[in-house]
Amino acid sequence: MKIALITPYYAPPVRGNAVTVRRIAAHLATAGCEAAVYSLDCLTAAQILEEIRQMKPDAIHGFHAYLGGRVAREIARVVGIPYIVTLTGSDVYEALADDRREESLAVLRDATAIVAFDPSVKHRVVDHHPSLAAKTRIIPQGVELPGEIFCWGEERFDAGEIVFFLPAGLRPVKNVGFPLATMAELHGEDSRVRLVAAGPVLDETYGATVLAEMVRHPFARYLGEVGHDAIGAIYRRADVVLNTSIFEGGMANSVLEAMAFGRPVLAADIEGNRSIVKEGKTGLLYRDEGELLQKARDLLQDDGLRRRLGEQGRRFVEERFSAGREAEAYRELYGWVLG
Template sequence: MNAALITPFYHPPVRGNAVTVDRIARHLAAVGCTARVHALDATLAEEILREVRRSPPDIIHAFHAYLGGRVAREAARGAGVPYVITLTGSDVYEALEDGRRADTLEVLRDAAAIVAFHKCVRCRLSDHHPSLAGKTVVIPQGVEPPGEKFQWGGECFDGGEVVFFLPAGIRPVKNVTFPLSPLAELHREAPQVRLLVAGPILDLAYSARALSEIERNPFARYLGEVGREAIGALYCRADVVLNTSQFEGGMANSVLEALAFGKPVLASFIDGNISVVKEGKTGLLYRGEAEFLEKARMLVRDESLRWHLGANGRQLVREQYAPGREAAAYEALYRTVVTKAD
């Protein structure tokens, strides 16, 4: 089985789409499926179309219905092969709601299959577009803990600090400035509180405002983009990992990575987070600043709660989110789609 994977983003490699596609491609090889990645942030769509026509795969697999899906649809027509779409978040929560709606729906209607990371995303799609329900399947994300070779280059936080860590690309949907106000209040109560933010700058205008706000708070620090070979050290040092996103495509890599490292998660109450973070079991969920502050305070004061949530999260990842299991599910889907197309 040969698959062409089309992703809108592959550079920088720490971005969510890049982490997901790289993991799936590598583990597909282990289950006997050759996967070639075509990245739209490195190659023009026209060149990808030419490459696919020159050497047609058995199946095309695109990530993000609008960004990757439109290229996959055209490539599939030119090569005479089926294509599948993995929903990644903004396609469901934005592109199906704005001026991109018609194009996105065309891509989804023509796809042989649609993959959601969790049933909450499948339900959202089928509630709005019932005709797509029959070909939408759920394949949970896998997770691989990133590396730990990180040089702190300054403060090492070994004086009893309680570190909140927010790994996220700096763009509006990640809402990285949200925790500053409640954590500032908590820092006045508990001076040991710190906030670390790490991730690539993905929106220049938003990043300028966000980094300026972070700099105005002495307990907070932006570390820039930290590579996959190093960011694990930040998870190891963190006492709590945050996800403040306004939406996620089913489950964030950062949340799964935090759980893999046995860290408690404090996350926004959105579909993508509640699919993994179970209140009081693998983490805590918040709605608004007041609830964030209340639960952050609980985590600062109660080390045993942090340990309990982290231990449960690590066990959950081991049982349900193995990357080999994810790849095997995709390979089985490919075979089903290709068999039907023959």
């Protein structure tokens, strides 16, 4: 099978859509599919159409209903082949609730199949349009597992520091500024505490605000954009990985990656995080600043808790969220779409 993948973002490679599409494309070859990626941050819709005419794929797979999905729908209509849409987060939690709603729903209605990462996302879509239930499939995100086992206690940023690592692009939905006040209080209790953030600035206004606030806190560091191939070194050095998002599209790549590296996760109690962070088993969830402070304090003071959550999270993703399993699920979906 030949599949054309249309993604809204491919560069920088650390954006969620880019990480997801790069991983799926790489593993589809092993699953028996020929995949080509066309990105809207590199090509226009017209250029993608010409590329697809030359490729002659069997189906088109768009990511994000409003962004990649609209282009997939139009090109599929022109060339006369089916298309699939994978929901990635902001299409469900934002585009279906604002002035992009009707176009997004049209894309989903005309798609041969829809993919959600988690049942909670499917339920939200079906609430908007019940007829979409029958063609919506659940395919969880996969994760690239580390190539070797790294033992707890390896090198960290500086000897003796306790590092809370927040991997996220600087944009409002990631809520990167939220933990600063809590971490300041925790640092006041224990001077070893550090907050380290890494990710591209995706919203200039929000990014400027957050970075200005971080400058006021000497325990906080912003590492800028870190290439996806290099970020594993930071996971290995971190003691706790944070996710502070307002919403996620089913499950965050960063949370899966943290677990794959055996790092304990402290995450916002939202639908997308609840799909993989099981309270007290594969990580901890917080609902407000008070819970964030208390659970961060627990992780700071209890090395055994950090070890246990990290190990249980690692086993959880190894068993359920391999990139190979994800690609095989897409190959089976393509087969169903093509009859």
